[in-house]
Structure formats: C-alpha cells, structure tokens
Amino acid sequence: MRFTESLRETTTESWEQSLNHPFVQGIVRGDLPLDTFKYYILQDIYYLKHFGKVHAIAAAQSNDFQVTAMLTEKAKMTAEAELTVHREHAELLNITEDDMNNFKPAPTAYAYTSHLYRAALSGQTGQTVAAMLPCYWLYADIGKKNQDAKPGETIYQNWINMYADDWFQTSTQEQIDLLDQIAEEASDKEKEKIKEQFVMAKEYELAFWEMAYTKEKWLSAKRSTV
Numbered sequence: 447m448r449f450t451e452s453l454r455e456t457t458t459e460s461w462e463q464s465l466n467h468p469f470v471q472g473i474v475r476g477d478l479p480l481d482t483f484k485y486y487i488l489q490d491i492y493y494l495k496h497f498g499k500v501h502a503i504a505a506a507q508s509n510d511f512q513v514t515a516m517l518t519e520k521a522k523m524t525a526e527a528e529l530t531v532h533r534e535h536a537e538l539l540n541i542t543e544d545d546m547n548n549f550k551p552a553p554t555a556y557a558y559t560s561h562l563y564r565a566a567l568s569g570q571t572g573q574t575v576a577a578m579l580p581c582y583w584l585y586a587d588i589g590k591k592n593q594d595a596k597p598g599e600t601i602y603q604n605w606i607n608m609y610a611d612d613w614f615q616t617s618t619q620e621q622i623d624l625l626d627q628i629a630e631e632a633s634d635k636e637k638e639k640i641k642e643q644f645v646m647a648k649e650y651e652l653a654f655w656e657m658a659y660t661k662e663k664w665l666s667a668k669r670s671t672v
Contacts, residue, residue: 449629450622453576453641454583457648464584464652465591469659473605476597483601484539486658488546489555491536493654496559497581498522503566504574513571513624520617538601553664554657558650565643572628572636576644579621580651585609586618 447455454461464470469486472478501521505514535541551559565577589609597603608614629637656662 448626449637450579450626453579453644456641457580457645460648460652461584461587464648464655465588467652467655467659469655470588472659473602474592474595474597476599476602478602480539480599480601482658482661483535484541485661487535487539488541488549489552489654489658491546492549492551493555493559496562497578500562500566500574500578504571504578507566507569507571507574516620516624517575520620523617534604535601552657552662554650554653554662558647558654561646561650565647568639568643570636570639572625572632572640573643575621575625575628576640577647579625579644580648582618582621584648584651586615589614 469478469482473483498521501517505517505521508514508517562574562577566574568574586609589606589611592606593610595603595606597606625640629640632640
C-alpha cells in the first residue's frame with residue numbers, strides 16, 4: 447500500500463462525510479441556497495489566498511529544485527484558475543467591493559489557514575504538502591464522482607466541472623505522487639508527523655463544509671443577536 451493510500455484509508459469516515467455533506471449534495475442537486483454558496487465563496491477566496499502562500503513556503507523548503515519549480519508553478523496555476531472561477535461566481539452572486547472589503551473570516555476558515563501555516567512552520571516539505579493535500583484530493587474526488595451531475599444551476603455546474611476537469615485531476619495526482627516520493631525517504635517518526643498534518647487538514651475540510659452550510663459566526667456575533 448502506498449503511503450498516501452494509508453492516509454486515505456485512515457480518513458475514510460471523514461472522507462465519506464465530506465462527500466455526502468448536505469452542502470456538497472445541495473450543489474450536486476442544484477438546490478443549495480445561493481446565499482449559502484455566496485458565504486462559502488467569500489470564505490474560500492480568503493482560504494485560497496493563504497493556500498497559495500503555503501505552496502510558496504513548501505517550494506522554498508524543498509532541496510529538490512524540480513519540486514521547488516513544480517510547487518511554485520502549481521501555486522500560480524491553482525490560484526489563478528480557482529480565483530478566476532471565483533471572480534465569475536462573485537459576479538453571478540453580486541458580491542460587491544464592499545462585501546470584499548468588509549469580509550472577515552469565519553472561525554473555521556481562520557483556523558484551517560492557521561493549521562496550514564503551523565504545518566509550514568515545521569520546516570519540512572512533507573508536513574507542509576500533507577496539510578495541503580486533502581484540499582486537492584477531496585475536491586478532485588467530488589468532481590470525479592459528480593462529473594455527470596446536472597444541478598440545473600449554472601454556477602453549480604461550473605463548480606463541479608472545474609474539479610472534474612482533467613487539469614485539476616492531474617494536478618491532484620501530482621501532489622499525491624509528490625507526498626509518496628517524500629515519504630519514501632522519511633523516517634518513521636517523520637511519517638507520523640506527516641500523517642498528523644494530513645488527518646487534521648482533512649477534518650478541517652469537513653468542518654469547512656459545515657461552516658459554510660451553517661454560515662458560521664464568531665461566538666460574540668452569535669450572542670449579540672440573541
């Protein structure tokens with residue numbers, strides 16, 4: 447069994463919950479309220495900006511220049527592709543400049559990006575890549591699983607198509623292969639740390655769906671409305 451396959455197996459329950467979360471299924475069926483998706487897009491734009499920066503950190507950590515070049519290019523391509531689609535989403539959802547300027551990340555979005563930086567602070571490429579991989583892998587699985595879905599809502603169809611597309615599937619496989627390559631040279635102790643980063647990031651992926659579905663707020667904001 448490849449190292450990444452063991453990681454995937456360890457997170458089976460969380461993975462299935464993510465694939466079948468009401469937020470995802472609402473997109474697939476086309477009945478997720480657009481206001482809920484708007485909330486998600488704003489949070490995801492925030493996440494992706496930090497996701498790109500963590501790619502750059504991982505690139506700098508690697509002693510293999512080919513890996514450095516790959517991660518640098520991947521940061522650029524992934525950020526450009528996803529942010530372009532999100533800009534299109536922003537237009538369709540009437541996300542204004544004021545919405546962007548007044549945006550504040552929800553607790554889960556802030557915690558998830560903080561986890562990425564904490565993984566990067568390890569100074570180890572493997573741990574940093576492991577923390578980023580669930581984002582790639584889960585979205586690729588959602589795209590592949592639902593590639594024939596017809597949600598009947600343009601914005602949801604575009605979202606599914608993006609992750610089902612060959613370029614995203616290939617990019618994900620490259621990340622999986624990279625982590626397997628790194629694991630081959632890692633000690634057992636380092637592999638445990640890599641696993642920990644992956645498992646925790648996968649939990650944050652599930653929490654991100656829940657955050658979006660419930661339009662999560664900071665506790666003080668909840669209490670001020672009571």
